[in-house]
Amino acid sequence: MSDQTSPAAPRSVLAPLRAVPAFVAENIWLSIGIFLLGGLALLSFGAPLFTAFDPVALNVTQRLKPATEGQPFGTDLMGRDVFARVLYGGRISLTVGLTVAFVASLVGLIVGIAAGLIRWVDVVVMRVMDGLMAIPSVLLAIAFMALAGSSIRNIVIAITIPEVPRVARLVRGIVMSVREQPFVEAAVAAGTPDKALVLRHILPSTLTPLVVQATYICASAIISEAYLSFLGAGTPPEIPSWGNVVAEGRSMFLVNPGLVLYPSLFLAATVLAVNIVGDGLRDRLDPQMTKALR
Template sequence: MSATTHDNVRVVEAPALPAILPTPKQRGRVAGFIYRHPTIFVGAVLVGIMILIAILAPYLGTRDPTALAPARRTREPSALYWFGTDMLGRDVYSRVIYGSRVSLVVGFAVALCASAVGTFFGLIAGFVRRLDSVVMRIMDGLMSIPSLLLAIALMALTRASVQNVIIAISVTEFPRVCRLVRGVVLSLREQPYVEAAIASGTRTPLIIWRHILPNTLAPLMVQATFIAASAMITEAILSFIGAGTPPTIPSWGNIMAEGRALWQVKPYIVFFPAIFLSVTVLAVNLLGDGLRDALDPRLAKRL
């Protein structure tokens, strides 16, 4: 404690309080974002690794995934064959690495197609009152059929190919996007800025493009990640039961389908593609959970 004199008035200064709270750590933008949203970081890193594996598949010590070698069939994992060989002598490691391309392409393509189509019909149903009941009854009819059964039925009407798998799964997923977007639009069209745009004579397409669509992107991004993960699982199921991609195309579902007959004696044929599928789906789900937490304003205030 110290004392000073100003104009014959003695002023006593209180002692400085000790620093009880630690000095907050200064973090950069990237480090701060990772600290606040670790699930986004982990999910994005895992997804990025899987994408790099798919792109760099020819340079990761792989062989021709379709090359037959009956003399080297059902060999155990070793330094020469990292994941072993299947009943036709094909390298399981090469087939799993190349199979990541099919799953990632199907997952991302279905997420893009289902989101685009679902958003279009959701905007129409939510903003145009006369078409709301018609569009939503059609969506309810599609959603009343189990997704997997509908995909199997659609694949039964066409030939097996990656493109038809994408179309079949997209048909089963876009009604959910439509319902989500419609719900968001119903709450947005009552906002004052939308009513002001309508009162000023702005055309409906312009209102949807400027005021409605941008506000649906946040929940749409989260939904798209879950659609991508669901599409990967559905593609694997379709291929596993013989209704998906052709057997000549290496995919995780095809590899597991071919190895199920030898599961009890050669489990590695099914184990490795199942691990890759599980990690990829987990990564996409982590990314979706992180985006949901980051884009939700109610949760953002707590972080």
């Protein structure tokens, strides 16, 4: 008996790996985005594996040194290793982006479903959402940071606040459309409880566009964190982030352009990867919409 069943184990383990080429062929852009984003995440969260330098350690005797084998990006005005600061800075951007996308999607989902199903919530809460959307997000974020102070938690809150109304309006529109569908009306006529109605019929209809929207929120949050830090209203100066690295290196751009170019390239690559993943998810999760757009 054991001789007959033992060969099945390796096949079951290798089965997912054999499906990878087919998945890549069917979802080429999604695969490229996942590969690029995964590589950037590995470099950022696995920074100690790729550099032995402390990103905040000062060494004034090594200021503005050119690239070497151990320091491929050289050093900045304070003698800090630029390569280490760029890698560790990716942790801040990715953490802020993913956290903002999750929190904004969750809060917007709750508000949007409530507004789409309960009339007084739609009248009151959505007017508040419209008011928040009328304020430029950068001004709202800067004002909040000026009042609350510089910290990663406050950055997440400042960027999340303008994103919630956009998610709420998206979900509200979907809910108002789905609730008029015959299968929902039939469920209501059959006496389905409100909780079961939301979980079985309303919520699943919102997940596909919500997942796609979350990827764009993540990309937007990464950019927002960078320009807030660049303006001095984001992460504290002692914490390496791409915005801080660019802000500190702009005065020495003519001496060492890499102080600005390297973190900017990593920022652009990360935002590009997130957007590619979002487009790939849209194509895979909602092929009908993709065909309509084309």
